[in-house]
Every structure is written in C-alpha cells, then in structure tokens.
Amino acid sequence: MGETETVEASFLDLIESRRDELIALTQDLIRIPTLNPPGEAYLEICEYLADRLKKRRFEIEMIRAHETPGDSDRYPRWNMVARREGRSPGPCVHFNSHTDVVETGHEWTVDPFGGELRDGKIYGRGACDMKGGLAASIIAAEAFIDATPDFAGAIEISGTADEETGGYGGVAYLAEKGYFDPQRVQHVIIPEPLNKDRICLGHRGVWWAEIETRGHIAHGSMPFLGDCAVRHMGAVLQEFETSLYPALAQKHTAMPVVPDGARQSTMNINSVHGGQAEPEPDFTGFPSACVPDSCRMVVDRRYIIEENPEEVRREVADIVERVSAKRNNFSYEIKELWHVSPTMTDRNTAVVQSVSKSIEKVLSKSPDYVVSPGTYDQKHIDRIGRLKDCIAYGPGILDLAHQPDEYIGVDDMIDSAKVMALTLEELLGA
Numbered sequence: 388m389g390e391t392e393t394v395e396a397s398f399l400d401l402i403e404s405r406r407d408e409l410i411a412l413t414q415d416l417i418r419i420p421t422l423n424p425p426g427e428a429y430l431e432i433c434e435y436l437a438d439r440l441k442k443r444r445f446e447i448e449m450i451r452a453h454e455t456p457g458d459s460d461r462y463p464r465w466n467m468v469a470r471r472e473g474r475s476p477g478p479c480v481h482f483n484s485h486t487d488v489v490e491t492g493h494e495w496t497v498d499p500f501g502g503e504l505r506d507g508k509i510y511g512r513g514a515c516d517m518k519g520g521l522a523a524s525i526i527a528a529e530a531f532i533d534a535t536p537d538f539a540g541a542i543e544i545s546g547t548a549d550e551e552t553g554g555y556g557g558v559a560y561l562a563e564k565g566y567f568d569p570q571r572v573q574h575v576i577i578p579e580p581l582n583k584d585r586i587c588l589g590h591r592g593v594w595w596a597e598i599e600t601r602g603h604i605a606h607g608s609m610p611f612l613g614d615c616a617v618r619h620m621g622a623v624l625q626e627f628e629t630s631l632y633p634a635l636a637q638k639h640t641a642m643p644v645v646p647d648g649a650r651q652s653t654m655n656i657n658s659v660h661g662g663q664a665e666p667e668p669d670f671t672g673f674p675s676a677c678v679p680d681s682c683r684m685v686v687d688r689r690y691i692i693e694e695n696p697e698e699v700r701r702e703v704a705d706i707v708e709r710v711s712a713k714r715n716n717f718s719y720e721i722k723e724l725w726h727v728s729p730t731m732t733d734r735n736t737a738v739v740q741s742v743s744k745s746i747e748k749v750l751s752k753s754p755d756y757v758v759s760p761g762t763y764d765q766k767h768i769d770r771i772g773r774l775k776d777c778i779a780y781g782p783g784i785l786d787l788a789h790q791p792d793e794y795i796g797v798d799d800m801i802d803s804a805k806v807m808a809l810t811l812e813e814l815l816g817a
C-alpha cells in the first residue's frame with residue numbers, strides 16, 4: 388500500500404467515524420430558521436459556522452452586504468467566509484453554500500425546523516437545499532485537515548445569504564468585493580443538491596421581460612369609444628401559441644440539461660394583469676364599467692447556450708411588432724427585467740476532473756454530467772468573479788428542494804463528504 392492510499396484511507400475512515408457529528412451538525416443548521424424572504428437569522432447561522440470553523444484554525448470574516456435588496460437593520464444580509472491556510476503555498480479550493488431557505492408551505496408531517504432523524508434521513512426545510520451539502524463540506528474539510536495537516540494551498544468555506552432571491556446580498560456582493568477573484572480562489576464547489584454521483588457544470592440563460600400593451604379607457608357600455616389593452620395582449624398571446632412556442636420546441640441543446648424537458652428553449656408566462664386591479668378579499672361591491680387601457684405580461688424565457696441573448700430579445704420583439712402592424716392603435720413597450728447568460732464549465736478543468744475521479748473512487752461509477760434548468764450562484768462567480776473553475780456538486784435529490792417533508796439522506800451526505808475530501812486531496816495534496 389502506497390503512502391497516498393494510507394492518507395486517503397485515514398480521512399475516509401475519519402469521515403465514516405464522524406457520522407453522528409455530521410447528523411448533529413445538519414440538525415443544528417436546520418434548527419436555525421433562515422427563512423428568505425425576509426432573511427431571518429443570517430447573523431445567527433454565520434456565527435454558528437464561524438464558532439465551529441475557528442476551532443480548526445480557519446480565519447473568519449463576517450461580511451454584511453449593506454444596501455443590497457432586502458438588507459435592513461431588522462434583516463441584515465450577513466455572510467461568512469472562512470479561510471484555512473495550508474503549510475505551503477498552493478491553490479485555494481472554496482466550498483460555497485447558501486444559508487437561506489424558502490418558505491415552508493403546507494402539508495408538512497414533521498416540524499420543518501425540527502431536524503428530525505428517521506430511517507437514515509434528516510427532515511427539515513433546507514435539509515437538501517442546502518444545509519446537508521454545507522454540513523457535508525464542513526465534515527469533509529475538517530477530516531482532510533486533521534489527516535493532512537501539511538496540505539498545500541488553502542481551503543475556504545462560505546455561508547452566504549439570499550441565493551433563493553437572486554444572490555445579490557450574498558455571492559454577487561462577495562464577488563464584487565473580490566472574494567471570487569481568480570487570484571485569491573482557484574476552484575469553487577457549490578454543494579447544491581444535484582445527487583452524489585452528478586457534476587453540475589452550469590445552467591441555462593435567463594431573460595425576464597415585461598410586455599405592456601396600451602389602449603384607451605372608455606365606458607364599458609361603449610367599448611368602441613375606447614381601445615382594449617387586454618384584447619391587444621390576447622392577440623400577442625395567440626401569436627406566441629402559433630409561432631413562438633413551436634419555434635422554441637425546435638431549439639434543442641447539446642447542454643446536458645436535466646430534466647429532459649428542459650433540454651430546449653422554454654418560456655413561462657409568469658403573470659398577466661390587465662384592467663381593474665383585483666379587489667380586496669373583503670370587498671363586496673361590483674366592478675365599474677371600464678375599457679382597460681393597460682395590460683402587462685411578465686415572461687420568463689430560459690435559453691440555451693446555442694442561442695445568443697440578442698436573438699432571444701429580437702424573437703419576442705418581432706412577434707409583438709408583427710401583431711402591432713395588424714391592429715389599429717396598438718402601442719406597446721417591452722422592458723427587460725433581468726438577464727443572465729448561460730454558463731457551462733469545461734469538462735477538462737481541474738475541479739471537474741478531480742471531482743470526477745473522486746466519484747469513481749467512492750461510488751465505483753463514472754459521474755453523470757448535468758446542467759441545471761435554472762440558475763444558481765455560479766452565475767455571479769462566473770460573471771462578476773470571472774472565475775471559470777466552478778461546479779455544483781453535493782448530496783440530495785433536487786426534486787425535493789422547496790417541497791414539503793424535504794429531507795437529506797445521511798449515507799448520501801457521507802458519500803459526498805468523501806468525494807469532497809478526496810477532491811481536496813487531489814487538488815491540495817502535498
């Protein structure tokens with residue numbers, strides 16, 4: 388048995404022997420109710436993580452994302468970055484986890500913040516998305532440090548705010564402050580719940596826009612004196628059905644997006660609002676007779692790496708323009724709300740190669756490479772940080788995210804922690 392194998396065996400054994408500690412850590416994290424919105428208990432969870440990591444001689448930075456969306460003295464956007472230097476210079480591997488969780492919703496059969504352990508699964512909001520992944524990365528890093536104290540380079544672990552609401556008070560803020568500068572950090576792993584045998588290389592692009600059609604208000608008994616903005620919008624929707632949706636269905640991608648239905652361009656109609664506002668629930672009167680002079684629709688277009696954003700914008704704009712040409716007095720405005728470029732990390736990068744090798748060692752199978760249908764914090768690391776060596780890899784079943792009775796399997800966390808520790812060995816081993 389060579390020396391490397393001895394080291395590997397020792398930290399893998401350490402991880403196995405720390406099963407109870409991993410369970411307790413995950414439960415503790417679930418019991419801190421970091422609901423977002425509004426952004427509860429960010430300071431509490433950052434302090435919890437800081438206290439733990441200080442014991443392994445991590446240097447701690449607590450960073451509040453001042454004046455980002457949602458930041459206030461009542462709901463401050465706190466982030467924690469912990470860095471542990473090795474004995475000699477070398478690359479830095481960073482594990483980034485978001486600490487926020489979405490609302491619980493109904494239909495839970497357990498306490499969503501109880502962290503109940505039953506049949507090898509820990510239940511709770513955020514168990515899989517992504518406190519289980521955060522706990523696994525901490526156990527992995529600690530075992531690696533304990534078994535390999537003379538490693539080269541550095542390990543960073545961050546707990547960041549607001550991923551579920553766009554990441555502006557979290558990873559985007561840190562990236563703007565230089566925390567994801569490729570001079571400082573070389574490899575990033577985001578332990579989102581993508582399954583322990585899958586490497587997520589990136590995500591599709593996003594284009595959100597609001598389309599407003601305009602008309603003229605008039606008395607509803609004489610609609611011919613007005614101009615109905617809702618009818619104009621109806622014509623736009625009809626044109627989407629007859630020409631846009633069939634076109635999107637033809638745009639297939641070579642990106643390995645999961646699930647299969649997302650392996651093409653898609654567009655969701657997020658909302659349509661026209662005419663009088665919805666009355667308050669306790670209002671008992673009737674509507675007044677008016678022709679609506681405005682109708683707004685929000686569209687959520689997800690696009691593939693083979694498309695370019697200009698093409699995506701033009702496709703919708705051309706349709707609306709075509710409808711407008713056929714209708715009298717049709718005026719409209721298209722306002723872009725949000726745009727994120729698609730991203731896909733090269734399979735030959737060091738982080739992908741190392742995680743891939745580690746998955747083969749732990750699970751005796753080669754990994755599946757996937758791309759996420761929606762975005763996550765990789766977008767900020769890629770676009771603001773300009774750091775390309777970034778993937779999502781972590782335990783848990785993606786479909787359980789945001790669902791009632793969300794859980795994380797303890798065995799899956801153990802296996803993922805082993806993969807993460809082997810990856811550290813691969814990238815930072817002496």
Ligand SMILES: [Zn+2]
Nearest residue numbers: 516517550579
């Ligand atoms: Zn998540």
